[in-house]
Amino acid sequence: MSRDLAARPAAAADIAEAEAFLAAHPEIDAFDLVLIDLNGIARGKIVRRHELLPIFRSGRHLPGSILGLDVTGEDVDETGLVWADGDADRRAWPVAGSLVPLPWTSPPRGEVRLSLFELDGKPMAADPRRALARQVALLEADGFHPVLAYELEFYLLDRVRGEDGGFRPLRLPLSGERPNGIQVYGVSELDRLEPFIDAVYRGAEAQGLPVETMISEYAEGQFELTLRHGTALRAADDLAMLKRLIRALAVRHGMMACFMAKPFGERAGSGMHVHASLADAAGGNLFADAGEELSPLLRQAVAGLLATMEESMLVFAPHLNSWRRFSAQSYAPTTPSWGRNNRSVAVRIPAGAPAGRHLEQRAAGIDSNPYLVGATVLAGMRKGILEKADPGPETTAYAETGSDALPPDWRGAIETAARSSFLKDALGARLHHVFLALKRTEYRRFNAEVTALERSLYGEVV
Template structure:
């Protein structure tokens, strides 16, 4: 209660957990109930974390009618209360995660899935450190068709992309200032902002942090980016491909792994990196097809994964090459790391980091070795390809043994049922309805 005591202007609180799609599910209540929530948690149906993208129950889910739709117990994460700067009335958010009545972690909770992967690292004396790069579009969705937001400075709509343009950033200076102020208030360490290759597209990098904080920061930052945009009269969207003719939104993740003494186990003091780095690369590559459903979770996601559109389509790795799915950036050897470039902006950050770090750990555990790194344009080399269809990705995720090493069986079956239900309904939507579906939800 100390944070609320120091912030007496807060009048309402929200308690929320992430469902499998990364959507915040929760409750609103007056602050007078905060102490009880902090001490004892609150109750949600277990099925609340296994809804489809429309927020509907999953047909024939064992969590619903078969089991009597029982409650789970949601307890606060270590994050504690956070301000919600995008709301007009002073409010605070308390992030939660789900447990069963008997105290066991609920295996259908994506945050617990990441925690289980991180425990496997910790059991080996290892700590992953991650930083995410979030791409998003600022969009005027007030009319029938999406448009670039008019410049608040000139009132003009810029007709094309402006890569690394200070003019584009300066046009939305009030928005970005509010965004950075909000991130600071929420203890999210936002770094560089740039304009990107799409029409009204931007990217913000979050600082490298222990993996769970990185996932929390990313989940919370997406809420902040969208909320502050609405405050300013437009939308911000992380959907994978809002404009067919422009680049999609990615969420690249950079990660290294530290030993118990804080040493980077990928750094050998030279340009190649350690054997462990190569084991992790191999694990990431070998897990790409099976984890495509996590990295590209929605119908729109596969519109992004096309050749020559700034998104990787080939299963390969390389040093300092942005056409590869797995890139080893240049720079200081002490900062030797893997950049995993496949995920879209529409992912659930907890599942994405669990899939990426889990695949890397599988490679480390099995001492796998990758093929030689590529050079040149990966799109032109006839390499093995990522799944290009949503249904194929669902089938691979359900059946692959590597996924079973990373995720609990309950989460696998829940996610597969969710995505099959969404796949069937998505096929009946018009292109306009598909955009309306994903613009604000993912």
């Protein structure tokens, strides 16, 4: 086969999906092609209507280096995706079921999500979506069908910074006032945010995103949205695209949507909690309670997550700012721990009907990549099940931290991830290498920056 002619992968969307969409939406003349990189950032291009069918028929060339960009969008040659292979193209193929309208655009545009493949049709190992698909396949080979749901915590901020250059909470659209105090679960704040909330729900419906509950969270301007559970790949796709929807709608409502793990030092951080269970081939919940006791399979999965948490922290907290979220007496876990109906632990068993029992992994920040988080969570669960591991005693009160329970900071997490055979297997060797190259480059970049606080503390003192 010619190097320029890509074999069509079995996972690519059928051209009938594009034909039906174009027939139903004659008003749409342009489409966003969206690929999620290793930092969870949406990258791609806009194409015209006449280009869509050829993309569904034959794919579209994109440089492999798009997955070798750091958080600033710069190439990282150490990934092996830039000059080592001449910045070679791969072939991007549409993800089945991802062709949707963009409800915030005028004139109207559509969107299709992409996954990268080698020119011979094999999945590109550095594509984060591939890492999750691989873990799903391994579990399915064992007879387990993973079901995931993500929670999305985020801040809505004023687009105009304060005099000190810092972020400020939004002005609520209906009152023009900023939120007053924490007001967790406050309904007045949600009511005064109604135009934005309505736009989110309408946009989610247009895009087929299963958005459910919205909550005023534990800080001024912080909110949470939940997504209904689904297959692992669909759940991660939904989370990635919901972030894009919220960010775009916030701009159009005069606000800024912030998905930093810790935008304010003195206020709550934002997590990406992952709810997970395993189903049998008929859809029955294998984590359902066994009489009065938790399912042995659920306990084994919890044990696997606890045993691999230290090695997984770079995935759950991938940026410098991520590590500011973990502090005592907060809702971010600071030790590998588990418990029922306890929000201070790393792996929580939520209250609820025994038939719907599942676990909730609470370590990941909202700034992490949902595909990598999902892959790592499923790999940890699978490890615990294969080893028939025991999670030990549950935590019934606040989960205190241990001195060496987890990496102490970003650099420690990078070093731990580099040594981890578990993480290398969970992500795949190629993606593990690329991810570490990006994180090491970003660490060097940020570590070289002299901050305003350093100048203030040391400038005329030491």
